[in-house]
Amino acid sequence: MTDEKNESNLMSARQVLFIFASIVVLLAGIKTAGSIVILILLAAFFAVILHPVAAKLQQLKVPRGIAITFIVLVIISVFMAIMTMLASSLNDFIRAYPEYAQILMSKLNQLEVQAAKFDIHFSAEEVMKIFDPSSLFTFATGLLSHLSGAMSRILLVTMLCVFMLFEVRLIPIKLKKVLTEPDVSMKHFQRAVNAVSKYLLIKTFVSMVTGIIIWIFLTYMDVRFAFLWGVLAFALNFIPNVGSILAAIFPIIQALLLGGFYDAIIIAIGYLIVNIIMGNIIDTRLMGKGLGLSTLTVFMSLIFWGWLLGPVGMFLSVPLTIIIKIMLENNHHGKKIAILMGDGKSI
Known part of the structure; x- marks a missing residue:
């Protein structure tokens, strides 16, 4: 009995090592072929x-x-x-x-x-x-x-x-012919597509409006290169947590150099108001129940995908992590990891 238990534990350890080795090989391949993958x-x-x-x-x-x-x-x-x-x-x-x-x-x-x-x-x-x-x-x-x-x-x-x-x-038709359990798998596939599509559409809309508002605000404040800073605000808004902060740094420094401390404070307050309204109110309301990811998971995914795929990985860190979380949720061995990645609201 003890020998069978030890053999079972050994097999489990081998499976874990095999999975980790496969992940390492996969990540190395993605890193090597990064330009094509991007x-x-x-x-x-x-x-x-x-x-x-x-x-x-x-x-x-x-x-x-x-x-x-x-x-x-x-x-x-x-x-x-x-x-x-x-x-x-x-x-x-x-x-x-x-x-x-x-x-x-x-x-x-x-x-x-x-x-x-x-x-x-x-x-x-x-x-x-x-x-x-x-x-x-x-x-x-x-x-x-x-x-x-x-x-x-x-x-x-x-x-x-x-x-x-x-x-x-043609994708649903092809998947139904190659999958062993097409109905169940297609349900999970559609859920992942819907989640990513919703996130990207809402994030693109919110980022576009944010960039336009910043452009108009800086133009009204007579800040040089207002269009450049507006485009920067639009692009960096896709990066979770830190993107909106990074977008405000250069315009504030510029205002501090050319206008003075008062102008820099006004620019900083303007960015703060726009990001609170667009990021914490409009974005949250449009997202509805949210992403299902914890704040820590979002930040760690930003670091991981940024390391793996560079700036593009940072922009796409959230949708890529959503896809992985949904895949883990529908795998017997990955459900616990999916729970750790979640926001805790569904526990």
Whole structure:
């Protein structure tokens, strides 16, 4: 009896080791093929967002091929216009940086004198090395070249997205033929798709409105590069917990340098109000029952997917984690992990 129990424990240990080894190999493969995986993920999530729009146009008697073509052309046109304006704003920001550096150096010199009165000593020159123009120009040039490179990837992502939109109607039929328990599996699959689709649609809408409000607010406050900061607010709003904070840092520093402490406080309060209304009220109300993920899980997923897939992984950390949680919930061995990942409301 004891030998059978020891053998059973040994088999369980081997299974656990095999699962962990498989996960490590899988993650290593994803890390190695990250550039390809990122393109596929972007195309898939764009398809998830655009599929309801295509379905709505079909209900209006628009052929699916024409509906998909129209949607893609509109998205590309808007995206190209935004990228052109963004590149122009970045160029203006690069040209204006020497002026900002001089103002910052003057402010730091004043702060150095005042801090010395309280026996606090630091070097303004050492602090300015953090804002070294050469490193900033290198970063900005790299960003601009990255944007130019992104243009070449748009075609590939768009083609993948189009093929996925045409294929989406056939996926349920194919899965029913290959799955052992098609009814149960399709129910779980549909639940995951609905959860991700709802999250992406709501997050895109809230982020877009947030970016537009920030743009209008900063323009009204006569803040330079308001469009650039609006686009930044839109993009970083997809990053949970810390994205909205990061989006506010540069405009506040700029206001502090060019306007003074009062202007910086006004900008900070404006960002705070917008993020409270859009993030904590509108977003929460539209999400309904929420994501089913704990705050710790969301933050850890941000770190994990960011490490695995870079910035794109950070943007898609929540929907990817939702998919994994739903898969674990419907697996006998993964239910306990899914409970630990949850927000505790369903326990």
